[in-house]
Structures are given as structure tokens and as C-alpha cells.
Amino acid sequence: MLTFPNAKINLGLNITEKRPDGYHNLETIFYPVPVEDALEINTLNEGDHKFRLHLSGLEIAGEAENNLAVKAYKLLDAAFNLPPVDIHLFKRIPSGAGLGGGSADAAFMLKLLNEKFCLALSDEALEDYAARLGADCAFFIKNRATYAEGIGNVFSPVALSLKGYQLWLVKPDIFVSTKEAFAKIKPHRPAQSLKQIIERPVEEWRECMVNDFEESVFPQFPAIGAVKEEMYRQGAVYASMSGSGSSVYGLFNADALLPDVDFGEKAFIYKGRFGDM
Numbered sequence: 111m112l113t114f115p116n117a118k119i120n121l122g123l124n125i126t127e128k129r130p131d132g133y134h135n136l137e138t139i140f141y142p143v144p145v146e147d148a149l150e151i152n153t154l155n156e157g158d159h160k161f162r163l164h165l166s167g168l169e170i171a172g173e174a175e176n177n178l179a180v181k182a183y184k185l186l187d188a189a190f191n192l193p194p195v196d197i198h199l200f201k202r203i204p205s206g207a208g209l210g211g212g213s214a215d216a217a218f219m220l221k222l223l224n225e226k227f228c229l230a231l232s233d234e235a236l237e238d239y240a241a242r243l244g245a246d247c248a249f250f251i252k253n254r255a256t257y258a259e260g261i262g263n264v265f266s267p268v269a270l271s272l273k274g275y276q277l278w279l280v281k282p283d284i285f286v287s288t289k290e291a292f293a294k295i296k297p298h299r300p301a302q303s304l305k306q307i308i309e310r311p312v313e314e315w316r317e318c319m320v321n322d323f324e325e326s327v328f329p330q331f332p333a334i335g336a337v338k339e340e341m342y343r344q345g346a347v348y349a350s351m352s353g354s355g356s357s358v359y360g361l362f363n364a365d366a367l368l369p370d371v372d373f374g375e376k377a378f379i380y381k382g383r384f385g386d387m
Contacts, residue, residue: 111225113221114218115214115215116142116146116147116214117145117146118142118209118210119209121139121141121304121319122138122139122321124137124300125295126298126299134292138257138262139270139308143359143382143384145203145380145382146202146203147167147203149219152196153193153196154194160194161197162195166200168203168204169201170201177199178212178213178244179199179216182216182240182243185243186223186239190227190229192227193227195223207357208353208355209281209353210246210250216244217236220236220239224236246262248263255268270308273385274384276383281356281379282337282373283377284331284334284355286334286355290330291326291354294325295322300320312348313347313348319350323351324338324351331356333374334356337358341358344369346360346361347362348361349361368381
């Protein structure tokens with residue numbers, strides 16, 4: 111069975127307070143985007159292994175045991191004693207980009223296993239399992255525009271569609287440490303909630319929707335801030351860094367012509383159009 115885990119972007123990201131446990135409370139809106147990995151599983155009928163992982167596409171660092179798709183399999187295997195599986199994962203979503211690629215792989219693996227082995231798990235049950243794998247994993251179960259708060263794990267749906275807008279997504283060849291990005295953050299309560307901001311026309315978001323991480327990341331990595339500036343120069347109606355970086359996206363009107371811009375030989379670049387996601 112084959113599925114295509116998609117990425118997400120953050121529409122706004124406000125760090126509202128630091129918690130006693132050391133984590134931070136935040137508010138953001140997750141929105142699915144049409145940048146996809148490919149994930150396939152087949153029953154493994156040979157050998158004595160519970161799983162085999164085959165990776166292709168963009169390189170993923172680390173051992174197979176630490177891959178989130180594998181962790182998702184092991185989580186359901188512990189509960190349901192699943193048959194052994196052959197896992198093929200083609201990576202197109204870049205890692206360390208603020209796009210949730212690993213989380214998407216984990217959530218789509220849960221959904222794939224649920225379907226293939228007829229586990230009859232509801233979306234709510236799948237979300238519970240996904241939440242054990244990462245704060246944003248559960249978003250990808252229903253995979254629709256979602257307001258997230260808490261540490262990014264408390265969800266409520268929002269009525270929002272970007273259908274018809276064009277997406278220009280760029281991840282420069284820069285790694286941003288999430289820990290370092292948080293270290294320079296000064297938590298604060300925004301004057302206006304993102305739930306209110308997204309009710310305004312997209313063309314007005316530039317004046318009121320912010321990603322708090324930009325204030326700490328851009329001075330450290332000016333090249334990331336330069337990508338955002340270039341998108342506005344090219345006519346974006348809204349542009350922002352996603353998550354704690356290093357990817358930057360721009361939203362463009364349907365009839366805009368997206369130019370070819372050199373962001374470096376190793377930059378990941380995607381241009382596409384939002385559909386019904």
C-alpha cells in the first residue's frame with residue numbers, strides 16, 4: 111500500500127509563555143502544503159525481522175530505529191502484534207526545515223497500518239497514538255487547517271482555505287537549531303489572536319501576522335531573512351519563515367508569475383498551487 115505524506119507550514123507563530131517544565135506555550139496555525147514524500151508498506155514474508163526500512167530521495171541522518179515512520183510501526187505493533195513489514199520511504203520534504211516532514215511520515219504510517227491491517231482505529235484514536243510520537247504529529251491525521259496551542263499539541267479546527275493561491279517554498283542550505291532559536295525568544299501575549307487574524311484577507315496578514323522565531327533567527331542567519339525579502343520583492347501577498355526555520359514560504363496570487371531566483375546550489379525550492387487541501 112502506498113501513501114504520500116505531505117508537509118505543513120506555520121501561518122503565524124507566537125511564543126506566549128515559558129512553562130515551569132521548561133517548554134514553551136505557543137499559538138500557531140498549521141496548514142497542509144502539497145510537498146510530499148512517498149511511503150509504501152508491504153508484508154515482509156522472509157527473514158526474522160519485524161521490519162526493514164529502505165530510504166531514497168533526500169538523505170536522512172540517524173539510525174533506522176529512530177526514524178519516525180519506524181517508531182509509528184513499533185508503536186502499533188506493541189498494541190496489535192502486527193505482521194512484519196517492508197517499509198519504503200522516498201524523502202522529498204527536507205529535514206530540519208520547519209515543515210513537519212518526519213511528523214507527517216509518522217502520522218501517515220499510522221493511517222496506512224490502520225487501513226492495511228484493518229485495525230478499525232478512529233481518527234481520534236490515531237491522533238492519540240500520533241501525539242505520543244511528537245507534538246505536531248497528530249495534526250497530520252486529519253490534515254486540515256488547524257489552530258494549535260499549548261506546546262503545539264492542543265488542536266481546534268479553523269475555517270481557512272488557500273485554494274487558488276500559489277506557493278513558493280525555499281529552504282536554503284542552512285541548519286537552524288531549534289534549541290538555539292528558543293533560547294533567544296522573549297515570550298509575550300500578542301495583541302490579537304491568530305484565530306482573529308486569519309479571518310482578515312490574506313493581503314492584510316503582512317501587517318499583523320508574525321513568526322516570533324524570525325526575530326531571533328534572522329540576525330543569526332541573514333540569508334534566511336533575505337529569502338523572505340526577495341519573496342516580497344517578487345510580489346508575495348504574504349511571506350514568512352515556517353516554524354523555527356530554515357524554510358521560508360511566500361503566498362502569491364493565482365495569476366502571479368514566479369521567477370527563477372538563485373538561492374544557492376543546495377537550496378530546496380518548490381513552486382506549486384494550493385488545491386483542496
